[in-house]
Amino acid sequence: xxxxxxxxxxxxxxxxxxxxxxxxxxxxxxxxxxxxxxxxxxxxxxxxxxxxxxxxxxxxxxxxxxxxxxxxxxxxxxxxxxxxxxxxxxxxxxxx
Numbered sequence: 498x499x500x501x502x503x504x505x506x507x508x509x510x511x512x513x514x515x516x517x518x519x520x521x522x523x524x525x526x527x528x529x530x531x532x533x534x535x536x537x538x539x540x541x542x543x544x545x546x547x548x549x550x551x552x553x554x555x556x557x558x559x560x561x562x563x564x565x566x567x568x569x570x571x572x573x574x575x576x577x578x579x580x581x582x583x584x585x586x587x588x589x590x591x592x593x
Contacts, residue, residue, distance in 0.1 A: 513548040
């Protein structure tokens with residue numbers, strides 16, 4: 498979620514995953530995936546910047562949770578390596 502400001506000065510929080518596109522004409526208008534349009538004070542560049550910062554925080558937090566989980570790599574089941582090898586000469590030539 499990113500914090501933005503409506504033209505009238507009221508604060509607004511937008512789910513950045515729902516932004517389909519942003520355009521400046523001259524005000525910044527966000528079009529959401531459901532077709533709703535929101536006009537905000539922030540520039541398109543600022544909306545993009547806030548979205549990048551937000552996503553970075555989300556990924557950093559998720560990575561922290563993954564590192565905190567104790568886990569052991571699971572070996573592949575018997576015969577799995579056979580599934581990765583080409584079964585015919587034609588499959589070999591396609592990959593090369």
